Amino acid sequence: MESSSLHLSVSQLSVFPPKPIGHNKAYPFCRPSIKKPLLPARLHCQKMYVPGFGEASPEAKAAKNLHNFFTYIAVKVVIAQLEVP
Structure with missing residues (x-):
């Protein structure tokens, strides 16, 4: 008779809580971006011209x-050099 048991390796266990979906390491306090409808592109230039x-x-x-x-x-330099005898 076999007993069914759950086998977990040490690498599968974690002492840290699971990361929420949409978590960004670079910006931990920012919420995930919401897709905005596409708007016509504005002409915006940082240059002066x-x-x-x-x-x-x-x-x-x-x-x-x-x-x-x-x-x-x-x-002018070439002409001056050619005029010198």
Whole structure:
């Protein structure tokens, strides 16, 4: 005659209470997020410049101006070197 018994290993036993569903280790005091209906996305930008009308950004304009300036200086240097006998 066999006796039915419950066999639990030591690894299955725990002295800690079970974790609640939706528990987040990074934010233990936050409740689980509730799904919200999708709303149309707002245009929200932390930058000061928002491109519009196909313009280049101030950074792109400055880069282009620097490129033109250094090209101008390089041409002047080469012309000055060619003029020296």
